[in-house]
Amino acid sequence: MDILKKLKKRSIRVTDIASQYWCEKQMELRYLYGEKISKEEIKGKIIHEMLEKEVNVPLQLEPKTYADYVYKILYTNWVALNELRKNKKTRELQIFGFIEGFDVIGKIDELDIRNNKVSVLEDKTRFKDTVPNKEQLLSNKVQVIYYKKLLEDMKSGKYSNYTFRRAYNSANLKISEEFARELSVYNVNDETKEIKKIEEMFFSSIKSIPGISDAMYIRYRNQFTNKTIKLYKLDYKEEELNNINKFIFGYWKGEREALPVPENESWKCNMCIFFKNRCNVWSGKIQK
Numbered sequence: 001m002d003i004l005k006k007l008k009k010r011s012i013r014v015t016d017i018a019s020q021y022w023c024e025k026q027m028e029l030r031y032l033y034g035e036k037i038s039k040e041e042i043k044g045k046i047i048h049e050m051l052e053k054e055v056n057v058p059l060q061l062e063p064k065t066y067a068d069y070v071y072k073i074l075y076t077n078w079v080a081l082n083e084l085r086k087n088k089k090t091r092e093l094q095i096f097g098f099i100e101g102f103d104v105i106g107k108i109d110e111l112d113i114r115n116n117k118v119s120v121l122e123d124k125t126r127f128k129d130t131v132p133n134k135e136q137l138l139s140n141k142v143q144v145i146y147y148k149k150l151l152e153d154m155k156s157g158k159y160s161n162y163t164f165r166r167a168y169n170s171a172n173l174k175i176s177e178e179f180a181r182e183l184s185v186y187n188v189n190d191e192t193k194e195i196k197k198i199e200e201m202f203f204s205s206i207k208s209i210p211g212i213s214d215a216m217y218i219r220y221r222n223q224f225t226n227k228t229i230k231l232y233k234l235d236y237k238e239e240e241l242n243n244i245n246k247f248i249f250g251y252w253k254g255e256r257e258a259l260p261v262p263e264n265e266s267w268k269c270n271m272c273i274f275f276k277n278r279c280n281v282w283s284g285k286i287q288k
């Protein structure tokens with residue numbers, strides 16, 4: 001079965017992969033029956049935007065067409081990498097990959113240069129000053145492992161502007177005149193307004209960043225006070241990535257159905273909007 005088609009998607013998000021480690025069935029149901037964004041997620045998004053403005057130059061570009069949208073991502077990424085070079089820190093870098101025949105996309109919250117190495121940091125917001133449980137930590141860990149992998153592939157050229165062009169049909173795209181006028185405000189010259197040019201600039205820039213560190217960070221913040229609750233430092237291991245790939249692609253390749261949580265994790269169902277409506281796997285076992 002073509003799962004991407006079933007979920008009306010064209011690529012896999014890194015957050016989808018992380019969600020597979022929380023409850024794969026819930027991730028699938030979200031696509032099939034609408035993603036409900038909770039108040040906590042909205043608050044988390046606002047904090048992310050505030051943090052991005054602290055570091056990067058806020059770009060008020062409004063894409064009108066698909067080509068404008070592609071351009072904006074590449075240009076914003078290029079600006080973010082310049083920021084990394086200048087201030088040893090940047091936020092909200094969109095990354096791309098091609099793994100096991102699937103296009104994969106993600107957005108890294110923060111990159112920092114420490115000891116001449118670039119490290120990946122993921123911010124998570126919590127509504128209380130408590131540390132996450134091991135299941136939440138695992139799902140967040142999978143996310144940073146994947147960010148590191150995609151970033152590594154882009155830096156090494158394994159994922160290049162040619163791979164990007166194929167994935168996003170960007171070879172013949174042209175930005176709209178209105179969008180080109182907006183870019184002039186940022187002193188973007190006519191040559192740089194070409195998608196091909198900004199693609200080359202971004203991909204060559206990412207190749208020249210310092211080596212990617214095996215140390216990865218997850219920072220939990222209180223969503224009301226913005227205070228850091230805990231910063232976890234994790235080590236990247238190739239073997240862990242291989243195990244993740246074995247598990248997740250079984251689903252995306254249609255080799256198996258989406259898995260519900262096992263019985264010992266059925267407490268997660270109490271927090272799930274699909275419990276006892278779209279999903280009855282554990283409805284006879286637990287009370288909501």
Ligand code: SF4
Nearest residue numbers: 023026260269272279
């Ligand atoms: S009810 Fe439980 S098993 Fe079903 S989708 Fe939700 S979390 Fe997963």
